[in-house]
Amino acid sequence: MLTExxxxxxxxxxxxxxxxxLFSLCGMIAAFAAGSSRTALLIALMLTAAAIMGAGVPPMRxxxxxxxxxxxxxxxxxxxxxxxDFGHNYATGVSLHLAGPEMTRIAHVCCRSxxxxxxxxxxxxxxxxxxxxxxxRLCKLPDTLLDLMTLCYRTLFVLSxxxxxxxxxxxxxxxxxxxxxxxxxxxxxxxxxxxxxxxxSQALHLAAVARNNDGALLFLPPDFPHATRSISRAxxxxxxxxxLAVTLP
Amino acid sequence: xxAAILSxxxxxxxxxxxxxxxxxxxxxxxxxSRTAVLGTNGAGKTTxxxxxxxxxxxxxxxxxxxxxxxDYGRSELRKLRSRVGLVFQNPDSQLFSAxxxxxxxxxxxxxxxxxxxxxxxxxxxxHAVGMTDSADKPVHNLSYGQKKRxxxxxxxxxxxxxxxxxEPMAGLDITMxxxxxxxxxxxxAAGMTIIVATHDLDFAYGWADExxxxxxxxxxxxGVPAKILLQQDVRNxxxxxxxxxxxxxxxxxxxxxxxxKGYLPRSKSELLTALGAHIRQETKP
Numbered sequence: 001m002l003t004e005x006x007x008x009x010x011x012x013x014x015x016x017x018x019x020x021x022l023f024s025l026c027g028m029i030a031a032f033a034a035g036s037s038r039t040a041l042l043i044a045l046m047l048t049a050a051a052i053m054g055a056g057v058p059p060m061r062x063x064x065x066x067x068x069x070x071x072x073x074x075x076x077x078x079x080x081x082x083x084x085d086f087g088h089n090y091a092t093g094v095s096l097h098l099a100g101p102e103m104t105r106i107a108h109v110c111c112r113s114x115x116x117x118x119x120x121x122x123x124x125x126x127x128x129x130x131x132x133x134x135x136x137r138l139c140k141l142p143d144t145l146l147d148l149m150t151l152c153y154r155t156l157f158v159l160s161x162x163x164x165x166x167x168x169x170x171x172x173x174x175x176x177x178x179x180x181x182x183x184x185x186x187x188x189x190x191x192x193x194x195x196x197x198x199x200x201s202q203a204l205h206l207a208a209v210a211r212n213n214d215g216a217l218l219f220l221p222p223d224f225p226h227a228t229r230s231i232s233r234a235x236x237x238x239x240x241x242x243x244l245a246v247t248l249p
Numbered sequence: 250x251x252a253a254i255l256s257x258x259x260x261x262x263x264x265x266x267x268x269x270x271x272x273x274x275x276x277x278x279x280x281x282s283r284t285a286v287l288g289t290n291g292a293g294k295t296t297x298x299x300x301x302x303x304x305x306x307x308x309x310x311x312x313x314x315x316x317x318x319x320d321y322g323r324s325e326l327r328k329l330r331s332r333v334g335l336v337f338q339n340p341d342s343q344l345f346s347a348x349x350x351x352x353x354x355x356x357x358x359x360x361x362x363x364x365x366x367x368x369x370x371x372x373x374x375x376h377a378v379g380m381t382d383s384a385d386k387p388v389h390n391l392s393y394g395q396k397k398r399x400x401x402x403x404x405x406x407x408x409x410x411x412x413x414x415x416e417p418m419a420g421l422d423i424t425m426x427x428x429x430x431x432x433x434x435x436x437x438a439a440g441m442t443i444i445v446a447t448h449d450l451d452f453a454y455g456w457a458d459e460x461x462x463x464x465x466x467x468x469x470x471x472g473v474p475a476k477i478l479l480q481q482d483v484r485n486x487x488x489x490x491x492x493x494x495x496x497x498x499x500x501x502x503x504x505x506x507x508x509x510k511g512y513l514p515r516s517k518s519e520l521l522t523a524l525g526a527h528i529r530q531e532t533k534p
Contacts, residue, residue, distance in 0.1 A: 004387070099383060128347075131349050150345060152346065154345060154346060154388070158341045200342060203343075207346070210302050210304060211330070211334075211403065212327055212360060213359045214323075220351060222348070231511060
C-alpha cells in the first residue's frame with residue numbers, strides 16, 4: 001500500500017507514464033552500462049534522488065518500500081561472497097571461504113542490481129498501476145496479459161477488504177484464540193475466499209456483458225498534459241544518465 | 250398514455266438448477282417514466298432486470314423493445330445493451346478498473362466510439378453524477394456511495410434510453426441517498442426512463458410514477474404507487490405500507506385532511522408542509 005500511496009500522491013503523478021517509463025528504462029540501461037561499482041552506485045544515487053527530490057517521495061517511505069528488495073540483494077550478495085567447502089574427505093570437515101579475488105566482480109554485480117532496483121522503484125513509486133498498464137498497452141503487450149493485470153489489481157483491493165472483514169468477524173467470535181482454532185479459522189477463511197473469487201468473477205462477467213463487452217477490456221487511454229515536453233525531458237535526462245555510465249571508469 | 254418502451258409478455262424464467270425466478274410475468278414500462286420494482290428478497294427483481302438488458306433470455310414468453318420482440322443476435326444485443334444500461338447492486342462487482350475515468354470509459358469504448366467522443370462522454374457522465382472532482386482518485390479509495398455513482402456514470406456514458414438500477418440505495422447513508430435521488434431526478438428530467446429495484450417503500454411512494462410488485466417471480470400488482478402500495482395484498486407481501494401514506498390515512502380518521510387539491514403528500518417534506526399549513530389554518534384567529 002506504501003507504493004500505492006506514493007504513486008498517487010507524488011509530484012509527478014500527472015506526468016505521462018511514457019516519460020517516467022523511458023527514464024526508468026534509461027536508468028536500467030545505465031545500470032548495465034556502468035563499468036565499475038562506483039559508477040553503478042552513482043547511478044543508483046541519482047535515480048534515488050530523482051524519486052525523492054524530484055517526485056517528492058518521502059525518504060522513509062522510499063526506504064520502507066525498498067527494504068524487502070534490499071534484503072534479497074544483501075542475501076544474494078552474501079551467498080556470492082561466502083562459499084561452503086565440504087572438503088575431499090570427512091577429516092577436513094566443512095569450511096567457509098570468502099571469495100577474495102572475485103570481490104570486485106561481486107561488488108560490481110551487486111551495485112548494478114542496486115541501480116536496477118532504484119530504476120524500477122522510480123517507476124513504481126511515481127506511477128499508479130493503471131498508468132503503467134496503459135503504457136504497456138502502448139508497447140503492444142498482449143491484451144490477455146493486460147486484462148489479467150487490470151482485473152488482478154482491482155480484485156486485490158476488493159478481496160483484501162473481504163479478508164479483513166472475515167478476519168475481524170472471526171476474531172470477534174474467538175476464531176484465533178488458540179493455534180488449533182486459528183488453523184481451522186484460516187482454512188474456513190481460505191475456503192470462503194475461494195467461493196467469493198468464483199462468485200465475483202461471475203458477477204464481473206455479467207457486468208462486462210451488460211456494458212457490451214465481448215472481448216478485450218477496452219479503456220480510454222489516460223490523457224496527460226504536456227506529454228511531449230515531459231517525454232523530451234525524460235529522454236534527455238535518460239541519455240545523460242547512460243552517457244555518464246558509459247564515460248565514467 | 251405514453252408508449253411502452255419495454256414490455257414483458259408472459260415471461261417465465263427458470264435457472265439451470267431448476268429454480269423458477271419469473272413466472273408468467275407481463276408488464277410494461279412507459280417511455281420517460283420512473284418505475285419502482287418492489288418485492289421481498291428472491292422475488293425475481295434482479296432476474297427481471299437481467300432480462301431487460303438481454304443478459305437472460307426467457308424460458309418462455311417475450312421481452313419487447315418498443316413493441317418489437319427482442320432479437321438475441323449479437324448485433325441486436327449490442328444495440329439493446331447500449332439502450333438499456335444496467336447498474337448492479339454491488340459496485341465492487343461492476344467496477345473493472347482501479348481508475349475512475351478508465352472504468353467510466355469501458356462501456357463507450359465497447360461501443361466502438363472514437364477516443365474524442367468517449368472522452369467527452371466520460372466527462373459528461375462524471376459531471377452528471379457529481380464525480381468530476383474524484384475522477385483521478387483510485388476506485389479503492391472511494392466511499393461506497395461514490396463507487397455507486399461511478400457505476401451509474403459508467404452506464405450513463407453509454408447514453409442509454411433506459412437506466413435500470415438494482416437496489417441503488419442499499420448501503421447508503423441518508424445524505425448519499427438524497428444525493429442519489431437528486432441524480433435520478435436529473436436523469437428523469439433529461440427524459441431518461443428509470444427503473445429502480447428497491448426495498449424502500451417511502452422512496453418508491455414518493456419518487457415513482459409506477460410501481461411493480463413481484464411475489465415469488467409472479468406479478469402481484471402494477472400501477473400508481475399511491476394506489477397499489479396501499480392495497481392489502483401488497484401490504485401483506487411487503488410487510489408494511491409507506492409511512493407517509495399511513496400517517497395521512499391515520500390523520501384523516503381523526504378528521505385532519507391533508508389533501509391539497511385532491512393530492513395527498515407523498516414524501517416526508519410534503520407531509521410536514523401539509524401539516525404545517527393545516528396547523529396554521531387551525532390556529533388562525
